[in-house]
Amino acid sequence: MTALRRVAITGLGAVAPGGIGVKEYWELLTAGRSATRTISFFDPSPFRSQVAAECDFDPVSAGLTPQEIRRLDRAAQFAVVSTREALADSGLLVDRLDPGRIGTSIGSAVGCTTSLEREYVVVSDGGRKWHVDHEYAVPELYRHFVPNTMAAEVAWVAEAEGPAAVVSTGCTSGLDALGHAVELIREGSADVMVAGATEAPISPITSACFDAIHATTPHNDEPERACRPFDRTRGGLVLGEGAAIMVLEEWESARKRGAHIYAEIAGFAARCNAYHMTGLKPDGREMAEAIDAALHEARLSPQSIGYINAHGSGTKMNDRHETGAFKRSLGAHAHDVPISSVKSMIGHSLGAIGSLEIVACALAIEHGVLPPTANLHTPDPELDLDYIPLTAREQQADVVLSVGSGFGGFQSAMLLTRPGARS
Amino acid sequence: MSASTVTLTDLTRMLRESAGEEEGVDLDGDVLDVSFDELGYDSLAMLQVIGQVQREYGIRLPDETVADADTPRALLALINTSGQVPQTR
Amino acid sequence: MTAAVVTGLGVAAPNGLGTQAFWKATLAGQSALAPLTRFDPAPYPSVLAGEIKTFVAEEHISSRLMPQTDHMTRLALAAADWAIDDAGADLRHLPEYGMGVVTAASGGAVEFGQRELENLWSRGKEYVSAYQSFAWFYAVNTGQISIRHKMRGPSGVLLTEQAGGIDAIGHARRHIRKGTPLVLSGGVDSALCPWGWVPQLTTARMSTVADPDRAYLPFSADASGYVVGEGGAVVVLEDAVSARERGAPHIYGEVAGYAATLDPAPAAGRPPGLRRAAENAIADAGLTPQDIDVVFADAAGVPELDQAEAAAVTGLFGRRAVPVTAPKTMTGRLLAGGAALDVATALLALREGVIPPTVNVRTPAPAYGLDLVVDQPRDSNLRSALVLARGFGGFNAALVLRRCDH
Numbered sequence: 074m075t076a077l078r079r080v081a082i083t084g085l086g087a088v089a090p091g092g093i094g095v096k097e098y099w100e101l102l103t104a105g106r107s108a109t110r111t112i113s114f115f116d117p118s119p120f121r122s123q124v125a126a127e128c129d130f131d132p133v134s135a136g137l138t139p140q141e142i143r144r145l146d147r148a149a150q151f152a153v154v155s156t157r158e159a160l161a162d163s164g165l166l167v168d169r170l171d172p173g174r175i176g177t178s179i180g181s182a183v184g185c186t187t188s189l190e191r192e193y194v195v196v197s198d199g200g201r202k203w204h205v206d207h208e209y210a211v212p213e214l215y216r217h218f219v220p221n222t223m224a225a226e227v228a229w230v231a232e233a234e235g236p237a238a239v240v241s242t243g244c245t246s247g248l249d250a251l252g253h254a255v256e257l258i259r260e261g262s263a264d265v266m267v268a269g270a271t272e273a274p275i276s277p278i279t280s281a282c283f284d285a286i287h288a289t290t291p292h293n294d295e296p297e298r299a300c301r302p303f304d305r306t307r308g309g310l311v312l313g314e315g316a317a318i319m320v321l322e323e324w325e326s327a328r329k330r331g332a333h334i335y336a337e338i339a340g341f342a343a344r345c346n347a348y349h350m351t352g353l354k355p356d357g358r359e360m361a362e363a364i365d366a367a368l369h370e371a372r373l374s375p376q377s378i379g380y381i382n383a384h385g386s387g388t389k390m391n392d393r394h395e396t397g398a399f400k401r402s403l404g405a406h407a408h409d410v411p412i413s414s415v416k417s418m419i420g421h422s423l424g425a426i427g428s429l430e431i432v433a434c435a436l437a438i439e440h441g442v443l444p445p446t447a448n449l450h451t452p453d454p455e456l457d458l459d460y461i462p463l464t465a466r467e468q469q470a471d472v473v474l475s476v477g478s479g480f481g482g483f484q485s486a487m488l489l490t491r492p493g494a495r496s
Numbered sequence: 497m498s499a500s501t502v503t504l505t506d507l508t509r510m511l512r513e514s515a516g517e518e519e520g521v522d523l524d525g526d527v528l529d530v531s532f533d534e535l536g537y538d539s540l541a542m543l544q545v546i547g548q549v550q551r552e553y554g555i556r557l558p559d560e561t562v563a564d565a566d567t568p569r570a571l572l573a574l575i576n577t578s579g580q581v582p583q584t585r
Numbered sequence: 586m587t588a589a590v591v592t593g594l595g596v597a598a599p600n601g602l603g604t605q606a607f608w609k610a611t612l613a614g615q616s617a618l619a620p621l622t623r624f625d626p627a628p629y630p631s632v633l634a635g636e637i638k639t640f641v642a643e644e645h646i647s648s649r650l651m652p653q654t655d656h657m658t659r660l661a662l663a664a665a666d667w668a669i670d671d672a673g674a675d676l677r678h679l680p681e682y683g684m685g686v687v688t689a690a691s692g693g694a695v696e697f698g699q700r701e702l703e704n705l706w707s708r709g710k711e712y713v714s715a716y717q718s719f720a721w722f723y724a725v726n727t728g729q730i731s732i733r734h735k736m737r738g739p740s741g742v743l744l745t746e747q748a749g750g751i752d753a754i755g756h757a758r759r760h761i762r763k764g765t766p767l768v769l770s771g772g773v774d775s776a777l778c779p780w781g782w783v784p785q786l787t788t789a790r791m792s793t794v795a796d797p798d799r800a801y802l803p804f805s806a807d808a809s810g811y812v813v814g815e816g817g818a819v820v821v822l823e824d825a826v827s828a829r830e831r832g833a834p835h836i837y838g839e840v841a842g843y844a845a846t847l848d849p850a851p852a853a854g855r856p857p858g859l860r861r862a863a864e865n866a867i868a869d870a871g872l873t874p875q876d877i878d879v880v881f882a883d884a885a886g887v888p889e890l891d892q893a894e895a896a897a898v899t900g901l902f903g904r905r906a907v908p909v910t911a912p913k914t915m916t917g918r919l920l921a922g923g924a925a926l927d928v929a930t931a932l933l934a935l936r937e938g939v940i941p942p943t944v945n946v947r948t949p950a951p952a953y954g955l956d957l958v959v960d961q962p963r964d965s966n967l968r969s970a971l972v973l974a975r976g977f978g979g980f981n982a983a984l985v986l987r988r989c990d991h
Contacts (some may be wrong), residue, residue, distance in 0.1 A: 113783050119710055173861060183722060184744075186692075196783055203699075204628050207783045215977065218692045218784035220723075221744040221860045225978035229850035234858055236845040237980060239744035239892065240753055241690065241723035245891025249741060256759055262844075278702060282717040283708040289560060344682060345740045346732040351540055351654070359737055362682060368497055480719045482726025483740070515649035537650060542650070551588040551711055 080255045081327040081334040081492070084163025084320030085432050086155035087126045087271070090126035090313055094158060095133060098419075098429075099436050102444040103465040107297040107418045109311045112275065120280045122289035124299040126313035126420030127275060130154075144213055146185035147273035148470045149223045151316035151425075156230045156267060163320035164332060165265065167232045175233035176263035177224045180240045180250030180270030181317075182424030182479070184220025187276045190216065223271065227318065231267040244386075244479030245343065246270055247317070247427025248487050252341035254321050264323045271316035272425035279312060286351060290387060300421075301448040302385035302414040302462040303392050310386040313420025317428035319435075334436040336473075340371025340488035345352045351391050351480050358397025360476060363486040364402040367474075371488045375403040378410055378488075379470030380443050382430045383460075385414020386421050389453075396477060398454050398484075411468060413461040417447040431487065434473045438491045441469040471495075501577045502553060504528060507541075507545075514548045515541035528569045535559055549575060590989060592833040593672025593821030594929045597773055599635035599814045603667060608933050610939045612962045615917040618812050623777040626908035633789040633800050634777060635917030653716035654729065657815070661726040662733060664819040668769065669734065672821040673834045676734055676767075685738035685765050686731045687757040688819075689749025689772035689921040690723040692781060697721045699780035705824045723744035728768060738765045744984040747918060748845070750817065750925030753985045755843035757822045766827045771925035775815035776825075779863025785813060785882045786848030788977065790887050798945050803884035803911050804891050804957055806950040811886040814913075817922020818929035825989075837932035840967070841987040842870025842876040848979030859883075859981040862899035864969060866983035867955075872969060874902050877985070879938070879940050879958075879965065881927045881972040884911035894952030894973065895953035904954035908963060911943040924974035928984060931970040935988040939964050 087094065090110030097488040101108060108125045115122035128151070132142045135154045147154065158436045160167065167175065191213055224237045236257055240250040247270035254268035290308035292299045301309040323330040327334055344366070346359040368375060384395050399407040415433050422429060438441050438447040442465050449462035471494035477485045508523040516552025517523055527535060532542055542562045550557060555578045566570035596983035597800045599617035601607030610617075626632040632949050645663040646654060654662070665686075669676065676684065680712060704712035719725055722878035724742045731740055739760045743752045750772040755768035776785070785791055799990055801812040844865030846858030868876060880902075882981040883894055898909060912930050913919070934940055940963045949957040953982065972984045 152848070166827040172855070173858075177847065182724070190702065193699075193780060195708055197703065197706065198779075200703050200708075202778060203627070203703065205699075205779045207629055207786050210783050210787050212787055218695075218781075219744070221691075221746050221749075221976060221980060224744075225847060225980070228847050229853075232850070234847050234849055234855070236860075238845070239849040241742045241744050242727070242740070243719070243722065243724045249803045250772055253741070253756075255919040260759065271958045277710070278713070278717075281705050281713040282701070282715075284710060285547060285713050286718055287562075288539060288718070291559070305598045322855070342739065345686070345728070345737050345738050347681070347731045347737045349538065349540075349732065350725075350728055352538060362737070368684075392914055422950070434818040450670050479724075481724045482731060483724070483728070489913065514652060516651050518649055519647060522974075540650070540715055547711065547715060552675075 077467050078259045079324035080258050081322050081324045081331040082319050082338065082340045082435050083322050083327050083334055084159040084477050085435060086318045088128055088130060088151040088155050089315040089427060090128050093130060102415055102418060102433055103442055105445045105463055105465060106449050107447045109299045109420055110296045115277055121284045121291055124311055125275045126294045126311060127154045129341055130315055144189040144265055146217050146273045148185055149275060152179060152223055152227050152271040152318060152392040153230055155316040155318035156227045158318050159318045160231060165320055167336045172232050172234035174235055174264045175231055176235035176266045177228040177233050177237040178240060178250045178254040178266055178268040179224040179227055180424045180428060181220055181223060181272055181352050182240060182241060182243045182246050183274050187273050188278060190219040190276045190278050191342030199324050200217055227267055233267055234486045235263045242483045243467060243481045244423050244480060245427060245477040245483040245485040246375055246424030248477045248485040251428060251431060252343060252487060254422035255338050258321060258323050264326055266321040267318060268321055270317035270425040270428035272422045273314045274280060274423050275312055275314050281319050298448050300387045302387045302417050302446055303456050304449050305453045307389060309388050311420040313439050315422045315425050316349050317432045334492045336438045336489040338487065339490045340367035342366030342370060343357030343483065343485040344465060346482035346484060348482055353394040355393040355397050357394045357401055358427035360395060360398035360478060360484040361401035363484045365399060367486040367488050373494050374474055375489060376406050377402065377472045378474050380437060380473045381410055381412040381433050382475040387414050387416060390455060391478060392456055396458060399458060407458055411443050411459050411461050411466060413446045415444055430475050434475050434489050436469060437495055438473060438489060440465060442466050502572060504568055507572060510548045511545055514544040531566050542553050588822065588825035589760050589822050589835040590760040590825045590828055591820045591932055591978055592742055592823045592828050592835055594666030595819040596929050597660045597664045597816040598926055599637050599816055602637060602639050604806045609793040611915060611930060614942050614944045614960060616944050618801060618917055624779055629786060630784060630793045631786060631974050632795055633797055633812045635812060636777060637816050640695050646729040652722055655697035655720055656986045657694050657773060657775040657954050658729055658947050660775065660816060662729060664773050665730045665769055668819040668821045674767065679767055681737045682734055683738055683739045684736035686727045686736050686769040686790050687741045687768060687770045688726045688754045689743055689753040691746050691749060691774055691920040692776050693723050694721045694725055695776045695781040696778040699778050712779060745980040746921060748974040748976035748980040748982035749921040750928060751972060751974045752845055752980035754820065754840060754984060756841060761822055761824050766824050768822045769819055770822055771817060771819040771919035772930040773817035773819065774920040774922040777815055777921060788991045800869045801886050801914055801917065802853050803886040803945050804949040804953050804955055805946045812917040812918045814917025818920050818925040820929060836933050836989045839987045839989055842985030844867040844869055845982045853965045857893055859894060859973065859975060860900055862981040863897060863901055863973060866985050870985040872985065876969050877907055877971045878967045878972045879930050879989050880907055881970060882909050882911045883975045885911060895955055899954045903928060908940055908958050909955045910958040912941045927972050929974050931986050935967050935970055935986060940965055
C-alpha cells in the first residue's frame with residue numbers, strides 16, 4: 074500500500090447564528106456571546122420550547138441570484154453561500170482543475186424540511202387533505218423532497234464533477250460528511266473535496282417533535298441564556314441553524330500550490346451505540362471507542378489532545394455520556410484538557426453543527442484561542458472536567474478533538490492537528 | 497372529586513396503542529406495581545403514552561411525570577389527582 | 586487489497602418477497618406494476634405503482650417497534666434479517682465494532698412524516714408522535730438495523746436518490762477495506778402515500794399511462810416515463826478472507842469496482858457523467874469494457890435520459906456489443922432501493938448464468954443501439970456485471986460485480 078494521502082483544510086465558509094461569514098462567526102465565539110433568542114420565524118407560543126439560534130440571513134445580500142433563491146431551500150442557500158466563501162478563502166482556482174477530481178460531501182440531518190413543511194401546508198390546505206393537492210405543488214418540490222440535490226448545488230458552485238453525496242446520519246452528519254470527504258481524498262477518488270454540512274430546521278414540525286420528547290429546553294425567559302451545557306441548571310438543547318463548508322485538499326498538492334493550511338484532518342471514526350434511537354448510556358462507551366479509533370488512525374496518543382470541542386448539547390444525558398467517554402479514552406489526561414461547547418452560543422443545528430464545530434476547531438488552532446462554554450455559571454458538581462466557562466482562553470492546541478452524538482445511536486470523533494505540529 | 501376515572505385497563509390499552517407490548521410481558525397480569533422499565537417501556541415510550549393520556553383525557557401532566565411515575569400505580573395516581581376533571585371519550 | 590464479497594441477500598421486491606420468490610418471478614418476467622391500492626390515486630395523473638402486497642409487518646416486527654417505525658423501515662428490518670440469515674453468519678461470534686451498517690435513503694419515511702405533519706397542522710402540536718423525531722428521518726434504517734443486530738462498527742447513510750443503493754454498497758466496501766469484517770448495506774425505500782407521490786409528480790418523469798403493460802418502457806420509442814415502486818435489497822458484505830474462513834454458505838460475487846460522478850451544472854455545456862462513472866468503476870475493478878458480460882441499466886424510461894444512458898453504454902462498449910437489461914421494468918423504480926435491488930439481481934444472474942429480461946418493451950428503439958434482453962431470460966456464461974444508476978440532480982454511480990469461483 075502506498076503512503077497515506079493526508080488531508081488539509083484550506084478554505085472555510087460559514088453561515089452561523091449571530092454572524093454570516095467565518096469572521097463574524099469567530100468573533101461571536103471568542104466573545105462568548107450567545108445568539109439564541111425567542112423564535113421569530115413562526116409563532117412559538119404553543120410550544121414548550123420557544124427559543125432557537127436563528128441566522129439573520131438575507132439571501133439577496135448574501136449574493137444569491139433570484140433563481141437560486143427560488144430554487145433553493147434555506148439550508149441549500151446556506152450551503153451555497155458558505156461554499157462561495159470557502160472557495161474564495163482557499164484561493165483555489167477550480168477552473169484550472171479537472172472537475173472529475175473535485176468531489177462534494179454535504180451533511181444534513183433533516184434536509185429541506187423547512188420548505189417541505191411550508192409546501193405541505195399549502196398542498197394539504199393546512200393539514201386538511203390526506204390526498205394532498207398536486208395542482209398546488211411548486212416545481213421545486215422534488216428538489217426539496219430528495220435533499221441530495223443540495224450536494225449538487227454545492228458542486229455546481231465548485232464546478233465539481235467527482236463523487237457527490239449528502240451524508241445523513243442525524244446529528245453527526247456534519248462530522249461524518251467531512252469524514253467521508255477525508256476517505257475519498259485518502260483513497261484517491263478525489264484530490265479536492267468541497268465538504269461540510271448545512272441545516273435549517275427551525276420550523277413548527279421540528280419544534281413539535283423535539284417538544285414531544287422534551288429534548289429542547291423550556292428555559293424561555295432568558296433566551297440568550299437558554300442553552301447551558303455542563304451547567305447544573307441545564308434544561309435541554311436549543312435548536313439552531315447554519316452551515317459550514319470547507320475546502321479539503323490532498324496535503325502535498327495544497328502545499329505545492331502554497332495554500333494556507335488551517336489544519337490537517339488527521340483522524341476520523343464513527344461508531345454506533347446500537348442501543349437506542351434517542352437514548353445514551355452514561356458510560357460513553359461507543360463514543361470512547363470512536364475517539365480511540367480516530368486516535369489510532371491519526372497515530373496520536375490521548376495525551377497529545379490539547380482541546381476538546383464537545384458535543385455539549387445541553388442535556389443532562391449528553392453531559393454525562395460524553396464526560397464518561399472523555400475519561401474512558403483519555404484517562405487522567407481528561408482532567409487536563411480544556412473542553413467547551415459552542416452550542417451554548419449557536420445552538421444545535423442538528424446535521425450542520427459538526428461542521429460548524431470543525432470550523433471553530435480550525436480557527437482555535439489558527440489563532441491559539443479556545444472558545445468558551447457560554448452560560449456555564451453553576452457547574453454540575455457531577456461533572457469534574459475543565460469546560461472553559463464563559464470566557465475564551467488564549468491557549469495553543471496542536472491536537473484538537475471534536476465529537477458528535479446523534480439520534481440513531483451515531484457517535485463520531487474527528488482529530489485536527491496544527492500544520493507543522495508533526496512532520 | 498377526583499374519583500379514579502382512569503383505570504389500569506385504560507392505561508394498559510393506551511400503553512399497547514402508543515408503545516406496543518414487550519414480548520414475554522402480560523399487561524393483563526398483575527402489573528400495577530411493576531416498573532415500566534421491567535414492562536419494557538423506556539422513557540421515550542412513556543412520553544408517547546403520557547401524550548396519549550393528556551390528549552384523551554384533556555389533562556396536563558408535569559414534565560417530571562416520566563421520571564416520577566415509574567409504575568402504573570404511580571402514573572395512575574398522578575393522572576387521577578391532576579386536578580382537572582378527566583373527560584372520558 | 587482485501588476483496589469485499591457479498592455473502593447474503595435480503596430482497597423485498599414488489600414481484601417477490603424474499604430472494605427465491607423474487608428470482609423466480611424475475612426470470613418468469615412477472616411484473617408487479619398495477620393500479621395503486623395503498624391510497625386512492627384517482628386525484629393524480631399517475632396511478633400505477635409496484636407495490637409489495639404480501640408483506641405482513643407483524644410477522645417480522647415486534648409490537649414495541651410497530652408504533653415507532655414506518656412501512657419502509659419495517660421492510661428494511663425484514664430484508665436485513667433475511668440477508669443475515671442467508672449469509673449464515675453467527676453475529677455473536679463477530680466483534681461488535683467489526684460490524685457496520687450503511688444504507689441509502691431518498692425522501693425519508695414519508696408516510697410516517699405525512700401523518701405527523703397532518704397531526705400537527707390539523708390538530709395541534711400535542712398530537713405529534715414522540716417517535717417523529719427519528720422515525721421519518723433519512724438515517725432511520727441504518728439506526729434501527731444497527732440496534733436490532735448490535736452492530737456498533739462504522740456505519741453511515743448516503744443520499745443520492747436512485748443512485749443511493751450503489752453508493753451505499755461502494756461505501757460499505759471502504760469499511761471492509763479498512764478492516765471492518767462485515768457490513769450490511771443496500772437500500773429499502775417506500776414513498777407510497779400522497780405526500781410521497783406529489784413531489785415525484787412535479788418532475789414530470791412519472792408515466793401517466795394507465796395500462797401497466799405500456800407505462801414503463803425504457804429504451805422504447807414509446808417511453809413515457811417511469812413507474813414508482815417500493816422495496817429494495819440489503820446485502821451482507823464481508824471481507825473475502827474472513828468469509829471463506831468462517832465457511833460462508835454463499836459467496837455471490839465480489840464488489841470489484843465502484844465509482845460515482847456528478848453531471849456538470851445544466852449550463853456548463855460539458856458531457857454528463859454516467860459514462861465516466863462506468864469507466865472509472867471498470868478501471869477500479871482492474872478490468873476493461875470487454876470483460877463486462879452484462880449491463881444492468883438505470884433505465885429511466887424518460888426519452889432524453891434513455892438517450893443519454895444509451896450513448897454512455899454504446900460509447901463505452903460499442904453498438905449492440907454487450908447485453909443490457911432492466912428487470913426494474915417488473916418492479917418500477919424504487920427510489921433508494923432500486924440500485925440495491927439491481928445489485929442483488931445482478932449477483933443472482935452471475936451465480937445462475939442467466940440474464941433476467943426487460944419486460945413489456947418488446948422492441949427497443951433501434952437508434953439507441955442497445956442489445957436489450959427482452960421478454961425472455963438469456964442464458965450466458967457471466968463473469969462480470971456492470972450495474973448503472975442515476976439519481977435526481979445529476980448523480981451517477983456504477984458498480985462492477987465479479988463472480989467468485991471457489
